Amino acid sequence: MFDTSIIELSTSALQYNLKFIKKKLKPGVRYCSVVKGNAYGHGVSQFVQMAMGEGIDYFALYSAEEAFLLKKQLYNIPELFIMGAIENEAVEWVIKNNIEFSVFDFERLETALDYSKKLNTKAKIHLEIETGMRRTGFSYTEFPKLFKWFRKNGEYITLQGIFTHFAGAESRANHFRVSNQINNFDLTLKMFQEEGLRSVYQHSTCSAALLNYPETQKNMVRIGILQYGYWPNKETHVRCTGEKDNLPVMLKRMIRWTSKVMAIKEVNKGCFIGYGTAYLANKNTKLAVIPVGYSHGFSRNLSNVGSVLINGKIAQVVGTVNMNSLSVDVTGIEDIKKGDEVVLIGKQNGKTITVSSFSEQSNQLNYELLTRLNINIPRIVSK
Ligand SMILES: Cc1ncc(COP(=O)(O)O)c(C=O)c1O
Numbered sequence: 001m002f003d004t005s006i007i008e009l010s011t012s013a014l015q016y017n018l019k020f021i022k023k024k025l026k027p028g029v030r031y032c033s034v035v036k037g038n039a040y041g042h043g044v045s046q047f048v049q050m051a052m053g054e055g056i057d058y059f060a061l062y063s064a065e066e067a068f069l070l071k072k073q074l075y076n077i078p079e080l081f082i083m084g085a086i087e088n089e090a091v092e093w094v095i096k097n098n099i100e101f102s103v104f105d106f107e108r109l110e111t112a113l114d115y116s117k118k119l120n121t122k123a124k125i126h127l128e129i130e131t132g133m134r135r136t137g138f139s140y141t142e143f144p145k146l147f148k149w150f151r152k153n154g155e156y157i158t159l160q161g162i163f164t165h166f167a168g169a170e171s172r173a174n175h176f177r178v179s180n181q182i183n184n185f186d187l188t189l190k191m192f193q194e195e196g197l198r199s200v201y202q203h204s205t206c207s208a209a210l211l212n213y214p215e216t217q218k219n220m221v222r223i224g225i226l227q228y229g230y231w232p233n234k235e236t237h238v239r240c241t242g243e244k245d246n247l248p249v250m251l252k253r254m255i256r257w258t259s260k261v262m263a264i265k266e267v268n269k270g271c272f273i274g275y276g277t278a279y280l281a282n283k284n285t286k287l288a289v290i291p292v293g294y295s296h297g298f299s300r301n302l303s304n305v306g307s308v309l310i311n312g313k314i315a316q317v318v319g320t321v322n323m324n325s326l327s328v329d330v331t332g333i334e335d336i337k338k339g340d341e342v343v344l345i346g347k348q349n350g351k352t353i354t355v356s357s358f359s360e361q362s363n364q365l366n367y368e369l370l371t372r373l374n375i376n377i378p379r380i381v382s383k
Contacts, residue, residue, distance in 0.1 A: 004291035004324075005259035005344065007373065008382045009042060011050055013252035017227050018054055020250055024210055026217050030201060032081060034224030035070075036062035041297070041370035042228060042254060043379030045073035050381060051227070052078060060222055064090035067099055081126065081161075083222075084136075091115050095123045100160050104128040104136040109149065116156045126161030127199070131184035132177055133167040140188075147195045154197070161201040161220070162192060170208035170232035178209075182216055189218070208232035211240055229253035230366045253354065256346030256382075257373070260339050261310065262325070263289040274319030274327055279304055281318075286331045288315065290342050293324040297373040298344060302326075308342050311335065312349025 025031065033056045039047035048059055048070065057078045061067050063085040071077060082101040086094060091111050094101050096119060103109050103125045112123040127146075130137030138146055150159075164185045168174035185204050192199070202218035207226040209216045229251045231237035240250065265287045273279045273287065288310060294300045303320040308328055315328035330336050345353055 003378050004262075005257060005296060005377055007043065007377050007379045008256040008258070008346075009046055009050065009379055010252070010254050010256065011053070011381060011383055013229055013254045014050055014227065015054060016252045017229050017254070018051075018056075021210070021223055021226055024214060025221065028219065029217050030058060030220040031056060032058045032060050032203070032220055032222045033227060034060045034083075034206075034222050036060065036066060036083070036224070037367075037371040038373075038375055040224060040228050040367065041373035043375075044070055046379040046381055048074065048078065052076070064094055064101075067094070067097075071097065083126075091123075092119070095119055095121055098124070100124040100126060102126045102128045102136075102163070104130075104138065106142075106145070106149070113153050113156055122156060122158045124158045124160040126163050126201070126203075127159065129162060129164045129185060129188050131164040131188070132181040133165050135165070137164065143188075143191060147197065150195075150197055159197065159199040161203060162189065162199045163201075163203045163222075164188075166204065166206065166209055166213075166216075168208075169206065169212055170236045172235065178213065182213065185216075206232075208236055211236050225367060226251065228255070228370070230370075233365075253346070255370075255373075257344040257377075258346070259290050259292045259342045259344060261288045261336065261342060262291045262338065264330070264336060264338065265289065265327075272319075275322070276320070279319040283331070285318070285329055286333075286336075287318065287327045288330045288336060288340075288342070289325055289327050290344075291325050292342075292344060293322045293326055295323045295374065296377060297369070298326060299369065299372070307353060308344055309348040309351055309353055310340055310342050312351055314351065314353075 033051050035044050035048055038044050059078055060081045060083050062083055064082055067080050067082055080099045086101055088111050092115050095115050112125055116123045128137040130139040166178050166181055169178050189202055201220040203220035203222060205216045205221040207223050225232055267273060267281050267285045267287055269281055269284050271281050273281055292298050298321055300321045302317055306317040307314050311333055313333045315330050318327050318329050343353055
């Protein structure tokens with residue numbers, strides 16, 4: 001093995017999370033699994049294959065580039081939906097490959113129409129509606145033009161979806177804004193219906209909305225973070241579990257990220273450790289060097305504050321996280337030796353390092369830390 005660390009993906013954790021999610025779905029709602037950002041860092045081809053093994057057959061990516069890479073890696077292709085960026089030059093490839101895609105302006109709509117006619121194949125589009133996120137999407141003032149466009153060209157296109165995205169359904173602070181979005185989206189669907197424009201799917205529900213606004217489910221949901229075993233944020237976690245500490249675990253993290261001790265070093269009290277003056281040993285200290293650094297996704301913000309598990313004990317990061325390595329204080333850990341397993345995320349002998357404990361210490365979201373896990377770290381599927 002040449003790799004300095006590996007990521008194990010737990011099938012049983014995925015099964016557990018999908019069970020939790022599916023209990024919250026209304027009957028007949030289509031499940032679209034969000035796998036953009038390399039499946040939130042989990043490894044998109046491995047994750048998609050695992051999810052397909054659990055009966056999931058519909059996946060959302062961000063860009064044509066992500067769809068292209070995924071298609072190259074899979075031989076059995078599920079339904080794909082590109083939610084964000086497609087260069088005009090990629091639209092032809094997308095339509096030819098029967099991939100669904102979002103359309104949020106007239107330029108994309110015209111491009112979809114041109115290629116549908118040229119290829120004699122109906123593009124499957126999802127119209128994105130601007131309900132209050134203020135990112136992308138058609139706004140109400142454009143509806144008359146949009147309806148006119150569909151009256152003229154609708155026969156060349158499959159209207160696969162009408163959708164919107166909430167601007168922070170995970171936090172009560174956004175309740176006013178999100179409630180307005182919910183109303184605006186309902187109004188939109190009514191206007192489309194009155195116009196006689198029907199889409200196969202209508203969707204707005206992400207993980208946080210599924211938990212905090214379950215009534216937003218139409219006939220499709222787009223779920224990302226929950227399926228990997230994480231809460232959208234702490235507030236939603238607390239709202240779902242309350243103060244009870246005897247609740248069964250609701251979500252299980254799929255990832256276990258491990259490396260091995262590369263070197264052990266004794267340092268005298270009063271010496272600086274690593275680059276510069278970031279850490280001064282206040283006692284005679286035994287260090288273990290781990291061949292994982294910020295280039296692998298172990299954030300530099302965890303310098304002096306992050307921790308890992310070795311021999312079932314917590315070892316704190318000392319000094320700055322380097323590009324390819326970090327050092328931890330193993331003074332109290334007996335019998336430590338080169339080659340011992342180091343857990344960067346996950347369990348060892350009953351103790352756990354979670355991604356959220358990472359992010360609390362470094363002020364980064366689960367989402368951000370996960371997607372930073374280097375794409376080249378091998379992902380290995382376990383039971
Ligand atoms: C348009 C869209 N839908 C759905 C999701 C899934 O969100 P979550 O991972 O919170 O479920 C995202 C993620 O950011 C998104 O951008």
